[in-house]
Amino acid sequence: MSDWHDKSDEQVFEAFRAEAPGAYRELIERYHDDLLRFLTRMMGDRAAAEDIFQDTFLQVHISAASFDSSRRFRPWLFTIAANKARDSLRKRGRRKTVELSAPIKKSESGASFVDLLEVDVPSPDENMDLAERDELVQQALAQLGPALREVLLLAYFQRLSYAQIAEDLGIPLGTVKSRMHSAVAAFARAWQSVSKGRTNE
Amino acid sequence: MNHDEQPTITPELSEADKQAIDQLFEHGLATPASPDPRQQRVSDLLSLLGTPVQDEAHRASRIDLIDVMTRRQSDPRDAEVFLTPKGQDAVDAFVDAGYQADAVVAQHSEHAKRLEQIGAMLTDGAKPEHIGREDLVISTLGTIQNHIDSEQAAMQFESQRGFQLPARWADVVSIAAMLLLAFSVVMPILSGMRSSSQQQLCFDNMNQTANAFGLYTGANRDMLPMATAGFGPTWLDVGTTPERSNSSNLYTLIRNGFAGLDDLACPTNLNAKTGEPDPDAWDWESLEQISYSYRIMPRGGMRATSINEPMRVVLLADRSPVILRVVRQQPVIPEQNTPNHSSSGQHMLMLDGSSQWSSSPVLEGRDNIWLPRPIETLIHNERVKRGIEIEGNEQPAGPTDAFVGP
Numbered sequence: 254m255s256d257w258h259d260k261s262d263e264q265v266f267e268a269f270r271a272e273a274p275g276a277y278r279e280l281i282e283r284y285h286d287d288l289l290r291f292l293t294r295m296m297g298d299r300a301a302a303e304d305i306f307q308d309t310f311l312q313v314h315i316s317a318a319s320f321d322s323s324r325r326f327r328p329w330l331f332t333i334a335a336n337k338a339r340d341s342l343r344k345r346g347r348r349k350t351v352e353l354s355a356p357i358k359k360s361e362s363g364a365s366f367v368d369l370l371e372v373d374v375p376s377p378d379e380n381m382d383l384a385e386r387d388e389l390v391q392q393a394l395a396q397l398g399p400a401l402r403e404v405l406l407l408a409y410f411q412r413l414s415y416a417q418i419a420e421d422l423g424i425p426l427g428t429v430k431s432r433m434h435s436a437v438a439a440f441a442r443a444w445q446s447v448s449k450g451r452t453n454e
Numbered sequence: 455m456n457h458d459e460q461p462t463i464t465p466e467l468s469e470a471d472k473q474a475i476d477q478l479f480e481h482g483l484a485t486p487a488s489p490d491p492r493q494q495r496v497s498d499l500l501s502l503l504g505t506p507v508q509d510e511a512h513r514a515s516r517i518d519l520i521d522v523m524t525r526r527q528s529d530p531r532d533a534e535v536f537l538t539p540k541g542q543d544a545v546d547a548f549v550d551a552g553y554q555a556d557a558v559v560a561q562h563s564e565h566a567k568r569l570e571q572i573g574a575m576l577t578d579g580a581k582p583e584h585i586g587r588e589d590l591v592i593s594t595l596g597t598i599q600n601h602i603d604s605e606q607a608a609m610q611f612e613s614q615r616g617f618q619l620p621a622r623w624a625d626v627v628s629i630a631a632m633l634l635l636a637f638s639v640v641m642p643i644l645s646g647m648r649s650s651s652q653q654q655l656c657f658d659n660m661n662q663t664a665n666a667f668g669l670y671t672g673a674n675r676d677m678l679p680m681a682t683a684g685f686g687p688t689w690l691d692v693g694t695t696p697e698r699s700n701s702s703n704l705y706t707l708i709r710n711g712f713a714g715l716d717d718l719a720c721p722t723n724l725n726a727k728t729g730e731p732d733p734d735a736w737d738w739e740s741l742e743q744i745s746y747s748y749r750i751m752p753r754g755g756m757r758a759t760s761i762n763e764p765m766r767v768v769l770l771a772d773r774s775p776v777i778l779r780v781v782r783q784q785p786v787i788p789e790q791n792t793p794n795h796s797s798s799g800q801h802m803l804m805l806d807g808s809s810q811w812s813s814s815p816v817l818e819g820r821d822n823i824w825l826p827r828p829i830e831t832l833i834h835n836e837r838v839k840r841g842i843e844i845e846g847n848e849q850p851a852g853p854t855d856a857f858v859g860p
Contacts (some may be wrong), residue, residue, distance in 0.1 A: 256729065272652065274719040275728030277598075281591050289590070294576060294689045307594045309479050369541045370564060372570040390575050415546075424695045430546065437545050438537040440572065 264325040270317055280326075281310055288334055291410045295338040295402060297395055305341060309334040331411055332421045342399045371452055372445055392418045393443035397436065404429065405436035494760075511566035512807060541565055568727055592740050594724040599742065599793075606796060653811065656772070656794070656801050657719045660809040663746075663770060665712035668807065670706075673760045678769075679706035680755045681736060689750060689860065690846035691740045692860055701860050702737035702745070704748035704770075709736060720794045741781050745794065747774040747858035750826075752849055761853045764805035766824050768856040771815075772800035774845070776824035777860040786842040790835060791815060823858055827851035 257265055257279045265283075269276035292302035314334050320329060352395070375386065396401055408418060415433070419426045537545065544558070544565030551557035553573060555566035670679050681702035689700035707713040708731050719726035725742040738744050748757075749769050761767055772792035779786050791814070792800040799813040802823065815823045821828050826848045832838050850857040 274716060274721045274722045274723070274726050277724055278591065278595060278727070279729075303590055306590065307597045310594050311598050314601070325490065327843060365535050366538050367535055367541065368538050368784055369544065369568045374568055374575065376455055386575065396574075401475055406576065408549065409553070409576045414552075415549055422626065433549070434537050434542045434545055435535070437569065437572070438535045438541070440576075441537075442535050444575075446573075 257308045263322065266317075266320065266326050268321060270320075277310075277314070280313075284327075284330060287410065288330065291331065291335060292338055292404055293393070294394055294406050295335070296341065297391060299342065305334065305337045308337045328411055328413065328417065328421055331407060335407055335422075339399060339403060365442075367441050369437075369441060372441045373448065374441075374444065389444070391446045393440060396446070397439050398441035401432060401436040401439050403434045405440055408433060408436075431444065457828045460734070467599075514667050521824055522657060545569065584803050588739060592725065592742060596742055599724055603793060628764060642718045652721050653801075657809060657811075658722070659717055659746075660770070660801050660803045662717045663707070663713055664807045664809065665795050666717065667758075667769065670710070670712045676759045678751065678756045678758055680751055681705055681706050686799060688846035690777065690860055692741045692744065693737050699737055699860065700748055700750055701741075703751050705735070705737050718746055722794045722796070723773070738748060741778065741860055744860065745773055746770050747772070747777065747860060750848070750850055750857050750859055756853075758805060761805060763854060767805035768802050768804050768817075770803040771823055771858050774824045776842075780844045781860075786844070788825060788830075788842065789814065790816075817856060821838075821856050823856040826857045828854045 257276070260268070261278065262283065265276050265279050269280065289299075289302055289306055292305050292309075296302045296305060302332045309330065313330060316333075320326075359391050394406075397405070404418065404422070407413065407421070411417075413421070415426055415429050418433075422429070424432075456555050527568070538561075546560040547558045547562045548555065548566045548569045551566070555563065555570040557568035582771045611832045667678070670835045671677065677788070681699075688698055692701050695697070704718070708715060708718065716728045719728045725740075727738060728747050747770070749829070759766070774796040775790045775793055775797075776786050776788065778793065779790075791797045794800065799811055801809055801811055802817060802821075803809045817823065820830060820834065825833075825842070828851060829838075829842060829844075829848070833842070848857070
């Protein structure tokens with residue numbers, strides 16, 4: 254009988270390419286929770302995330318022959334998932350109206366700065382209802398544009414270095430850094446806003 | 455910032471902004487004597503692009519400003535917020551440390567802790583993902599299987615339809631000659647290796663299962679596997695009520711330890727369940743997980759030694775395409791091969807323990823292994839008006855009538 258417990262993702266994927274029964278199912282089961290959570294964060298709702306989840310594994314199946322077995326499976330899978338999510342969001346959000354004259358909050362130097370130490374982030378052991386926190390995180394993420402949301406989630410879910418993100422997204426290293434800075438700032442500010450709204454209720 | 459990398463969402467100006475720009479152009483891009491706030495803002499924006507570059511410092515700040523405005527147009531949500539310089543250094547240090555706050559140098563440790571907490575909020579979630587887990591796994595595998603099926607159907611259609619090349623006959627002949635040469639060398643090796651290795655695995659499964667049947671009947675007074683005595687009447691009902699589905703009869707071999715899930719998993723079925731079986735399971739969870747169809751058992755069961763011609767009784771075969779189509783509410787094609795093995799044919803395990811490969815589901819005497827004799831007779835007499843209907847209560851007409859499912 255097949256026992257996948259001691260096999261790496263790459264070994265299971267190779268077994269799938271060699272047509273071992275159950276190998277592909279094993280990969281789907283392994284990534285079910287992590288990828289679905291990532292996609293729910295990206296898309297903003299579970300139903301859309303499930304659609305992209307299926308599309309992602311279909312794409313992986315179709316592109317199996319092109320996978321370089323000397324590389325890691327997880328970043329490849331997440332990059333495909335992020336591409337699918339981005340395409341879907343793009344279709345959803347095409348033709349947005351931008352109000353140029355909308356007010357921009359500025360500090361004295363002309364930009365709004367976020368100090369992370371002033372942001373009230375609950376620690377994991379803090380007594381906050383998980384479902385409520387989840388909802389607030391989703392609300393905060395919805396305040397970020399897709400590009401910043403993507404870089405923030407890819408970074409945290411995969412724990413990738415800047416160089417790896419740059420390679421996966423095909424963008425320059427400097428761009429990754431500045432996007433990551435902006436993404437953290439934007440999320441911190443958005444979190445502050447939604448969590449304050451909660452305490453004021 | 456590389457502007458080429460911005461999302462390709464096409465922003466559209468509001469009508470009021472469009473009018474303000476039109477008015478500015480009408481005034482030769484000069485701000486009116488008493489502009490309204492919108493005109494002033496548009497004017498300020500456009501003037502950014504015309505600012506002369508005086509030195510590197512100005513140039514850098516101008517690029518920053520353009521960057522901010524460009525990002526604002528790409529997505530207004532992201533434009534106006536920045537980390538403090540110390541916060542930026544802390545993010546870099548945190549990423550370099552592999553997202554571990556403990557591994558960050560002391561001067562950034564407070565910031566890094568915050569960043570770690572943000573990460574926990576983003577990645578941990580409230581963990582609702584286990585809900586519907588098996589459903590999503592199965593539907594994902596089903597999506598892939600449907601894709602494979604439609605690809606195969608399209609290939610079959612194409613091969614029947616022929617093809618047309620926008621080329622001269624001389625080119626076609628040369629290309630065909632080269633392809634023929636290449637195919638004659640490569641295809642027998644690749645295709646033969648692939649299909650023969652899959653077929654060999656299936657043959658091995660058949661032999662292994664034949665042993666399991668032998669051991670089971672030996673331990674159960676020659677009775678073939680049966681889940682419960684009250685089996686029926688809708689043997690199509692896979693995974694829900696064990697006293698009904700015919701697959702739960704076959705699963706009895708697994709439940710009682712005579713065979714493993716892997717022994718009953720065809721390598722060409724992506725949905726096949728493998729590994730350690732759930733000790734409480736009575737059946738596969740869905741029709742898609744099943745690789746082999748078992749002879750439909752009569753109520754009260756069937757004794758292996760009660761049949762005179764065991765070599766003519768089909769006990770097990772690659773999964774039935776007819777039952778798959780019935781459950782998916784698609785029209786039944788009686789002479790279709792199993793979806794296993796690229797629809798090229800099916801293995802059959804006979805009651806005497808022998809196994810064979812057949813390129814057609816129709817045996818001697820026009821006995822179709824996917825259908826009971828009464829339905830075969832209706833088809834033969836062209837009395838099927840509204841398509842074949844199978845409800846899950848049909849039975850083989852006699853001991854030698856081949857009929858497997860689900």
